[in-house]
Amino acid sequence: MENASLIFPAGEYSYERLHEQTAAYRERLKEQVVPGTVVALVSDYTFEAIALFFALHELKAIIVPITTRVEEEIENRLQTARCEVRIDIADGELKVQRLTPSVERFELVEQLKERGHAGLILFSSGSTGAPKAMIHDLDHLVDSYKGKRGKKLVFLIFLMFDHIGGLNTLLNCLAMGVTMVFPADRNPEHVAQLIERHRVNVLPASPTFLNLMLISGVTERYDLSSLRMITYGTEPMPDSLLVKLKEGSPRVKFLQTFGTSETGITQTTSKANFIKIDDPGTEYKVVDGELWLRSKTQIMGYLNASMERFTDDGWFRTGDLVEMGEDGYIRIIGRNKEMINVGGEKVLPSEVESVLYQMPGVLDCTVYAEKNPITGQMVAAKMLFNEPLTAMEAKRRVVDFCKTRLARYKIPAKVVVLKEDEHSERFKKKRIADQNHDPLLRGKSSDGFVTQRT
Numbered sequence: 001m002e003n004a005s006l007i008f009p010a011g012e013y014s015y016e017r018l019h020e021q022t023a024a025y026r027e028r029l030k031e032q033v034v035p036g037t038v039v040a041l042v043s044d045y046t047f048e049a050i051a052l053f054f055a056l057h058e059l060k061a062i063i064v065p066i067t068t069r070v071e072e073e074i075e076n077r078l079q080t081a082r083c084e085v086r087i088d089i090a091d092g093e094l095k096v097q098r099l100t101p102s103v104e105r106f107e108l109v110e111q112l113k114e115r116g117h118a119g120l121i122l123f124s125s126g127s128t129g130a131p132k133a134m135i136h137d138l139d140h141l142v143d144s145y146k147g148k149r150g151k152k153l154v155f156l157i158f159l160m161f162d163h164i165g166g167l168n169t170l171l172n173c174l175a176m177g178v179t180m181v182f183p184a185d186r187n188p189e190h191v192a193q194l195i196e197r198h199r200v201n202v203l204p205a206s207p208t209f210l211n212l213m214l215i216s217g218v219t220e221r222y223d224l225s226s227l228r229m230i231t232y233g234t235e236p237m238p239d240s241l242l243v244k245l246k247e248g249s250p251r252v253k254f255l256q257t258f259g260t261s262e263t264g265i266t267q268t269t270s271k272a273n274f275i276k277i278d279d280p281g282t283e284y285k286v287v288d289g290e291l292w293l294r295s296k297t298q299i300m301g302y303l304n305a306s307m308e309r310f311t312d313d314g315w316f317r318t319g320d321l322v323e324m325g326e327d328g329y330i331r332i333i334g335r336n337k338e339m340i341n342v343g344g345e346k347v348l349p350s351e352v353e354s355v356l357y358q359m360p361g362v363l364d365c366t367v368y369a370e371k372n373p374i375t376g377q378m379v380a381a382k383m384l385f386n387e388p389l390t391a392m393e394a395k396r397r398v399v400d401f402c403k404t405r406l407a408r409y410k411i412p413a414k415v416v417v418l419k420e421d422e423h424s425e426r427f428k429k430k431r432i433a434d435q436n437h438d439p440l441l442r443g444k445s446s447d448g449f450v451t452q453r454t
Contacts, residue, residue, distance in 0.1 A: 003152075004177045006047060007198060009184040010092075013047050015177070021048070025055035025094070032096060033085060035060035036113030038121070040083040042066045042074060045161045045182045048089050050170070057138055062109055062119035065162040080133050080304055081121045082106060108135050108300050115139075121303065122164055122261055125426065133303040134261055140297050141168075144265060144281065145175035153178040153201045154226070156194060158186060158209070160426065164261045165234065169204055186427065192218035199226035204257075207237040209427040210245055215363045215384075219248050233257045235428050236332055237273055238354035258332065262309075262316050264297035274329035290336060291320045321348070338368070338431055342409045343375035349431065352379060352402075352410055359401050361386045364421050368431040370414060381412040384421055391417050
């Protein structure tokens, strides 16, 4: 840990400096933040934000990290979590604002206060409804990293500060005492520059972002030879895309990792596109093709939603569809809310995408469901090509290529030609799915995540 550091665009900081800054913030805030205070930390990764996070943890606060810069979204989160203090960071300085206290505090927040534990409130993406506020016992999460062996590695911290995957990667890296590199923004060019400059060894990312690196050509323009491992998750990885990535980086080990915002860390081992859950703190089972989890670090509950996706005995129905492999390995093949129902025939978007990625000239594709008056739903695809094409030309190529590779009902009946890549701010595919067929999932969302367990 002697030479390990945190590298930001604004400068490089030692672990000792982080410890000193944490202590300084703890001393400064101890009168304003008593145990159980709900505190919004409005910032993406900065040295000051990380030190503040740990200072609030030591003060036994309930931390609400918020990275969005849209004030309306910030206000919604402040109100939903019933925040009592808001802290912004500008030019390295803390701006502490006392908010009007809520008439009533959440029972789960009171439980944490009675335990003398810090808490963590995270929000789902809200892709299929209002974002859900999930509350974790932060002490339990932090304790799960104790006893890790130190390693001399350089990690690039890609996932967001308000995302369970980003926080878990941060905690894991700190526990191992590795050097961490924090990008100023998350675009392939900048990330590749940082990998080359700082000789990054481990890159956690999503399949969508890894494909963007291929599309942009950064894997050829920059020296990425320091990379030993790329971990991926948050969404299914099409088999053919994984093949392309491995061909482009033959010396890099690719590992699929898994977890959910609701259940926290899930330690896995990976083989090709299969994973094995071998975490002593996590149980799993597959029910009707769906993965169910029960963990020691799962959420205490939601602040603004029911626990209907949890069974009475604590199992969380992830919504992830899996197929069983050998020796206990499983493969994530999609989400049940994204399954396309074509006249009773079920279609997995990832299966179709894997075929489309093999088409000559295809740079990116996203398969999703659209309504159809005859079959109920039909398969549609948004596609990015390396040359200008009309929708009719693209459709003809897709049909010709897929007719010997896919059943007829799986072939996209509609093709939308994109002029540029399309993805969410968290670098996941933006699917347009009709969820009316599944009342359990209507208006619900759950974020999968990447967390590296080395």
